Amino acid sequence: MVDLNGDKDIEEKNIIWHKGKIGFEDRCRNLGQQGQVLWFTGLSASGKSTIAVELEWVLLEQGKAVYRLDGDNIRCGLNRDLDFSAEDRLENIRRIAEVAALFKDAGLITLVSFISPYRESREFARNLIGKEYFKEIYVKADIETCAQRDPKGLYKKALAGEIKDFTGISAPYEEPEEADLVIDTKDKTVEESVALVLRMLNNS
Numbered sequence: 001m002v003d004l005n006g007d008k009d010i011e012e013k014n015i016i017w018h019k020g021k022i023g024f025e026d027r028c029r030n031l032g033q034q035g036q037v038l039w040f041t042g043l044s045a046s047g048k049s050t051i052a053v054e055l056e057w058v059l060l061e062q063g064k065a066v067y068r069l070d071g072d073n074i075r076c077g078l079n080r081d082l083d084f085s086a087e088d089r090l091e092n093i094r095r096i097a098e099v100a101a102l103f104k105d106a107g108l109i110t111l112v113s114f115i116s117p118y119r120e121s122r123e124f125a126r127n128l129i130g131k132e133y134f135k136e137i138y139v140k141a142d143i144e145t146c147a148q149r150d151p152k153g154l155y156k157k158a159l160a161g162e163i164k165d166f167t168g169i170s171a172p173y174e175e176p177e178e179a180d181l182v183i184d185t186k187d188k189t190v191e192e193s194v195a196l197v198l199r200m201l202n203n204s
Contacts, residue, residue, distance in 0.1 A: 024105050035103075036110070037110045038197065038201075039116070039125060040052055042138060043167060043173055044146060044155070052068050068110075069099065069114075071115060074096055078099070084164070084166075084171070086165075086171075097128050098128070100125065115173070122176065138181070139185055140184045
């Protein structure tokens with residue numbers, strides 16, 4: 001199984017984190033913003049990436065330093081060696097949590113849009129990044145709505161048995177129990193969804 005807390009393993013390898021002269025607060029001050037991670041979770045076709053893409057544009061227009069990490073994009077490169085087994089899903093999120101933590105430390109507003117089906121891995125990401133810098137956004141849509149949208153044709157393939165370990169069909173999705181924001185995209189437009197995220201940011 002994937003070890004989400006491998007501190008002991010690092011110590012045994014005699015690896016030590018080297019600090020520089022510049023810290024998190026310095027980078028945030030230089031950029032004029034708070035480094036943080038907005039973690040979008042939800043079923044495939046729930047609207048995670050669509051909202052994140054639009055939000056990234058809006059924040060950039062506001063002069064923010066922002067970067068979007070998308071599940072499919074990361075699997076094209078960094079995580080291309082992973083499949084969709086439970087173990088590899090955990091490793092997928094472990095790696096992206098580590099990347100998001102580095103981006104946060106650089107002072108960026110980082111938008112992470114991954115299905116991230118397991119509460120354990122989302123909680124790992126929250127603790128790694130720091131609870132005060134992490135916002136979990138549950139992009140909610142029922143299976144019927146997602147399957148009806150199905151922009152990639154994945155639900156059709158999964159229901160036909162052509163895709164194994166498909167979240168919501170043949171693999172589980174554990175809904176967030178205490179998300180910082182829930183957006184039900186069944187009755188919310190992209191613009192309304194982005195507005196909800198911006199309101200949360202402005203009030204935090």
